[in-house]
Amino acid sequence: MSPSASEAKVERARSVFSALGDETRMGLVARLSSGGPQSIAQLTTRTDLTRQAITKHLDVLAGAGLVKDSRRGRERIWELDPTRLTEAGRTLDQISRRWDEALDRLRKFVED
Amino acid sequence: MSPSASEAKVERARSVFSALGDETRMGLVARLSSGGPQSIAQLTTRTDLTRQAITKHLDVLAGAGLVKDSRRGRERIWELDPTRLTEAGRTLDQISRRWDEALDRLRKFVED
């Protein structure tokens, strides 16, 4: 893989992490994950936040490619799109693997 | 696993995501991942930021359990600790898996 493609993947992962770093958004993802597609009004219940606040958070999640919306009458239905989620998880794996290799190189260097 | 333990794991993951959501910190992790343990002064080079700014970012990463430090003379050496990294990756997997199950339940429900 070319360096730029790898960096693009890291950048996408970073955008995912930035989106998931907020407690409210993490809760929304968890809710959509276990509860299935839901409208904004539904996602606002059992929350001490305003509908507009929830809308903003959903927009952020959409910007990171974590959720997608569709219209159903006057409602706007949001659902999870796990593609970026799994990709970000793999990126984490790659980073820790690269770290293990760096450790190996370090040990070899110290032994010399 | 008890619900509270699961929620604690999600909360730890969220703290990791919050730390990795920043571009500078993501760069620091990448640098430590491929370059091995380094001092603050080293990590500041090739950056348009101040040493104090880098120090703050490293403290945030340490707060999420992603890095650990040790002293070597007048230097402070930082290195990656991939434990939380892999744990957060597994949490992402679990969320997307839970989403797949929710989709299955939804299909069954629609078919009825």
Added chain:
DNA sequence: CTTAAACGCAACTTCAGGGTTGCATTTCAA
């Protein structure tokens, strides 16, 4: 012993993110 490197601490500034309020628009339902 003296100088400079590497770092710690604290005060200060700036600005974007998270949140609200107010109002307009679309659509369902009786």
Added chain:
DNA sequence: TTGAAATGCAACCCTGAAGTTGCGTTTAAG
């Protein structure tokens, strides 16, 4: 047809994160 539900849009507020500057402390090096 008319009221209420669900949402969109925009202006506004406010706190904390990110960054800097200034100065003091420790330690290596000559």
